[in-house]
Every structure is written in structure tokens, then in C-alpha cells.
Amino acid sequence: MLIREFEINMRHALYIYPTVLFTRAVQSDDVSLRITHCGVCFADVVWTRNMHSDSIYPLVPGHEIAGVVTEVGADVKGFKVGDNVGVGTYVNSCQDCENCHSFLENYCPKSVLTFNRVDKNGTITKGGYSTHIVVPERYCFKIPDGYPLEKAAPLLCAGITVYTPMMRHNMNQPGKSLGVIGLGGLGHMAVKFGKAFGLKVTVFSTSESKRDEAINHLGADNFVISSDTQQMESLKSSLHFIVDTAAGDHPFDPYLSLLKIGGVMAIVGFPSEIKMHPASLNLGARTLSGSIVGGTKDIQAMVNFCAANKIYPEIEIIKMDYINEALQRLVNRDVKYRFVIDIQNSFQ
Ligand SMILES: [Zn+2]
Ligand SMILES: [Zn+2]
Secondary structure, three states: OOHHHHHHHHHHHHHOOOOOHHOOOOOEEEEEEEEEEEOOHHHHHHHHHOOOOOOOOOOOOOOOEEEEEEOOOOOOOOOOOOEEEOOOOOEOOOOOOHHOOOHHHHHHOEEEEEEOOEEOOOOEEOOOOOOOEEHHHHEEEOOOOOOOOOHHHHHHHHHHHHHHHHHHHHOOOOOOEEEEEEHHHHHHHHHHHHOOOOEEEEEEOOHHHHHHHHHHHOOOEEEEEEOHHHHHHOOOOEEEEHHHHHHHHOOHHHHHHOEEEEEEEOOOOOOOOOOOHHHHHHHOOOOOEOOOOHHHHHHHHHHHHHOOOOOOOOOEEEOHHHHHHHHHHOOOOOOOEEEEEEHHHHOO
């Protein structure tokens, strides 16, 4: 889409519609919240620019939502007015399939994404670039007191996206070694979780400029430029785990060869294709695994883990009127490491 067209759509989306206009009435199991902050995810770029050709305008993006409860339905048990809460990438599911019964609502065939999807009641969901949102209690998460809401927002997508595969593959074993590919919104969270789990963390990046930040600020133990074949060679069969957050196309064989026997590489990004030699898996009994966000129980566990271990995303706070620049900077990978919109001070 042309930038101009995009900006026009954004202007409609951001300055006219995100008001009570789109907020539905509170049902018995609903929580209504006043949004204070919303993280800026690459998904916001994808759908504001209609990159999947399925955007429904006017479109209100945003699925890293933090705010304060303003109203609860009669049957709501877990929340009360004034609670700090978060909403992530989906706001509904069938609640009756195998996945929902296992708290894997993110894989429910009828899960409803937080924006640009048809909800159960037929309305189009509108995301967190907005002052309010109403969601069923099940898809709302308690942010523990004292955890800053602006830092909580990126946990709801970036945080859970890396936390879930790390837990699924038992990466929380102190003393083991983790490689993290890519140091953006997701990668920097994988580094933080890795250190909190007691892992020895190696960051793989294409950019030497990130070395100092990775080692001295994020606490990584090792930093490797992925194009440096000598450095890569020296790490052969040395890692227990790899979390691959790279969004762009990249070779897989060189990374898989770094895994020990039985090692696991978890991908969370969407390169256009995965190409590898079967020997990269077979000769090391290795696993390549995929994952997307996480179920409701895991999201709450992850938020609680971050609060208990003082894990905070690195953020750049912006006002809503900066969003077009922010989305372009996100495309240019020019952000350390997540933009968060200060919603509550943007609409005054
Ligand atoms: Zn996201
Ligand atoms: Zn379901």
C-alpha cells in the first residue's frame, strides 16, 4: 500500500474511531478496561499496510494492551474495578474444543484475534490503539501491583511468544546453553528469560553495533556475528537450545549444526521458507519446532514470572501522533526494543 493511503487510513483509524464508538456493552463475563498503554508489534505494520490482503478498514491495530479495569460483568470472578490488567493477541475462542480445554486457546480453530477479525457477535474486533476495550474475563490477565503498565504491554505478545516455546522445551534448566537469533522485540525478551532461567546465553546478530548492548546491557554471555563462519564453526555442537526470532530469510543448517545431540531450535518468526538439509536434524537427533504466542494460563504464568523476577522489556515510549514514524522505524528495525504508545496521555 502507498504510504499516503496508509496514512489516511491510519488517520481515520487512530484519530476518529478509537473512542467509545467501538466499545461494546459489558456482558456478564466481560471486563471493561481503560487502556493506558499499547505496545507496537510488527503485526500492526502487517495489517495497517494490508500486507495479507485481508485488512478491514477502518482498522484499529494493537495487541499488547495494558490498562485499568473500569467495569466488570455480574459473573466476573477474577477481576475488580481498579485492577491493572493486560490483553494480548486474541480476545475470544470457542471455549469448547480440545485446545480450549487444554488452555491452548491460541490454537483454537475459532480463536478471535484482537483486531481485524470477526468476533462471535459479528462485530469486527478493534485493538489497543484505542482508549477502551471490552473482553471476556478469560482473555484478560492480572498485572501484579507494582509492575509498570508501560512495561507490561510488550509482555502480552513479544513476551509470551518467546516464553511459551522456552517452557515447552524445558529451557528453564540452569547451567544449560541458549542461542538467541535476532535481537529485536522478541529476541531481547528471549535473552532476559534465558538469563532469568540461569542459562548461558549467546546472541547471534548480523549487526556488530548490537554487541555492546547485548553483553553489557542485556546481560548476554556471548555475542556472535552470524556471517563470521570461523566464529560459527567454533560453536559447533555447543548449544542445548536455540530460539530463532529472525523475521527475515536466513540459512538454517549453520544454526542447527550448533546444537548438541538432541538439541532444540524453536522458531517464532515467519521467514518466507525454511530450507535445510535433513542431516542437520537426523545426524544430531535434533528438533526444529514452531510456536505462536501462548495460551491463557501460560500468559498469566509469564506475567507473574516477569513480576517475581523483575524482568522488564526495554521500551521507547511514544505518543499516538508519532505512530506513523514508529511503524516505519519498526520496519527499519530502528527501535530498542519495543515502542509503547502512551495511550492515556495521547487523547487529552
Ligand atoms: Zn504481536
Ligand atoms: Zn476452542
